[in-house]
Amino acid sequence: MAEFSHIDGEGRIQMVDVTEKGATRRRAVARGQITMKPQTLAQILAGRTKKGNVLETARIAGIMAAKRTADLIPLCHPLSLTHVQIDFYPDEAAGAIDVEAAAQVLGSTGVEMEALTAVSVAALTIYDMCKAVDREMVLSNIRLMEKSGGKSGSFHR
Numbered sequence: 001m002a003e004f005s006h007i008d009g010e011g012r013i014q015m016v017d018v019t020e021k022g023a024t025r026r027r028a029v030a031r032g033q034i035t036m037k038p039q040t041l042a043q044i045l046a047g048r049t050k051k052g053n054v055l056e057t058a059r060i061a062g063i064m065a066a067k068r069t070a071d072l073i074p075l076c077h078p079l080s081l082t083h084v085q086i087d088f089y090p091d092e093a094a095g096a097i098d099v100e101a102a103a104q105v106l107g108s109t110g111v112e113m114e115a116l117t118a119v120s121v122a123a124l125t126i127y128d129m130c131k132a133v134d135r136e137m138v139l140s141n142i143r144l145m146e147k148s149g150g151k152s153g154s155f156h157r
Contacts, residue, residue: 006075013075014075015075015077016075016077016109018077018108018109019108021108021109021150021151022108023106023107023108024106024107024108024149024150025104025105025106025148025149026104026105026106026107026109026110026111026147026148026149026150027102027103027104027111027146027147027148027149028102028103028110028111028112028114028115028116028144028146028147028148029100029101029102029115029144029145029146029147030100030101030112030115030116030118030119030142030143030144030145031098031099031100031101031119031141031142031143031145032098032099032119032120032123032139032140032141032142032143033096033097033098033099033123033139033140033141034096034097034099034123034126034127034137034138034139034140035094035095035096035137035138035140036095036096036097036130036134036136036137036138037095037134037136038092038095039133039134040095040130040133040134040137041090041092041095041096041097042092043130043133044090044097044126044130045090045092049129049130049133050132051129052129054125054126054129054130055088055097055126057125057129058086058088058099058122058123058125058126058129059086059088059122061121061122061124061125062084062086062099062101062118062119062121062122062125063084063086063118064121065117065118065120065121065122066081066084066101066103066114066115066117066118067081067084067114068117069113069114069117072117073113073117076113077109079105079107079109079111079114080105080107081103081104081105081111081114082104082105082106083102083103083104084101084102084103084104084114084118085101085102086099086100086101086118086119086122087099087100087101088100088122097123097126099119099122099123099126100119100145101114101115101116101118101119101122102115103115103118109150110147110149110150111147112144112147115144116142116143116144119142120139120142123139123142124139127139143157144157145157
């Protein structure tokens with residue numbers, strides 16, 4: 001069974017030492033969903049919200065969040081990200097928007113946390129910008145979809 005990398009042999013919390021790990025190209029993709037009233041989604045897609053362009057604001061927020069992940073998650077290594085991409089997939093029938101984030105780095109540790117943080121903050125930004133008209137929105141199903149690079153290899157959900 002795999003051991004938790006952030007706990008040493010005596011049960012103390014530790015930052016993982018990646019000094020000896022070689023730099024490789026690493027990529028992670030995460031997804032999540034925000035569900036809302038159909039009229040809220042219609043307003044977002046039509047650009048009729050009082051606070052401005054919801055999806056572009058959420059895109060910027062997600063990118064900024066990925067860049068600041070180490071400030072938010074204890075023991076997370078600060079990374080020099082080489083690319084972050086945020087995409088939105090509206091589903092009018094479901095009254096939802098799927099949020100996807102891809103993060104890349106050339107480094108000695110993975111970017112899963114950066115992708116997951118980007119999705120979370122992008123969805124939270126949608127909530128924040130639309131909460132005046134829809135407080136019933138639900139953020140859900142935030143998960144890692146894939147990762148590549150590093151010693152542990154690739155993962156595909």
